[in-house]
Amino acid sequence: MTSSSEFSKSLIALACWRAARTETYQVMLAVCMVFRNRADATGGDIYTEAIRWLEANPNEDWPDPRDPNFLNLLSRLDGVTSGLTADKTAGALYFAPKPSENKITGQITATLGQMNFIRKE
Numbered sequence: 001m002t003s004s005s006e007f008s009k010s011l012i013a014l015a016c017w018r019a020a021r022t023e024t025y026q027v028m029l030a031v032c033m034v035f036r037n038r039a040d041a042t043g044g045d046i047y048t049e050a051i052r053w054l055e056a057n058p059n060e061d062w063p064d065p066r067d068p069n070f071l072n073l074l075s076r077l078d079g080v081t082s083g084l085t086a087d088k089t090a091g092a093l094y095f096a097p098k099p100s101e102n103k104i105t106g107q108i109t110a111t112l113g114q115m116n117f118i119r120k121e
Contacts, residue, residue, distance in 0.1 A: 008047045012081065013074055015050035017063045019095065023113040025072035026088075030112050032080045033089045041093060046081050092117035 012035065016028040035049040063070040079085035089095075090109035098114050106120040 009074075009077060009081070011054070012046055012050040013070070013077055014063070015054050016073060016077075017070055018057065018059060018061060019053065020113070020115060021061065021063070023069075023115060025069040025076065027113040027115050028069065028073045029076055029080050029085070030088050030110070030115070030117060031095055032077060033085075033087050034092050034095050034117060036080060036083070037087065037089065037091055038093055088112065089117035090119070092119050094118040094120070 012032060015035070016031045019031045020027045032046070032050075035046045035053070038044070038049045039046045065071075076085070088110060089112075092109045094104045094106065095115055095117050096103045098111065098116055104118050104120075106118045108116045109119050110117040
């Protein structure tokens with residue numbers, strides 16, 4: 001039987017994978033860091049932020065559970081959700097594929113792979 005904690009983690013991982021499916025697991029983890037930063041900024045939680053993103057960006061893609069990037073994401077996700085992994089996005093609250101200058105205004109705090117991480121000014 002799956003615990004509620006495992007279920008929450010799986011949906012967070014799905015949101016991170018869908019947001020950065022063509023990227024490495026490091027970029028997927030950075031997406032999770034954005035969810036964590038949003039949760040910290042609003043007093044919410046990472047699960048709720050991931051669900052909001054999934055609802056706003058519906059699609060039918062599913063990760064291959066044998067994919068090395070997805071497996072690495074799963075094995076490292078707890079470090080991000082617990083706050084033990086340092087924020088590689090420098091406090092970003094948004095992410096967008098490059099070029100994203102016209103999509104989200106603000107300061108680009110990090111660029112990982114083909115993804116910009118942005119903090120509104």
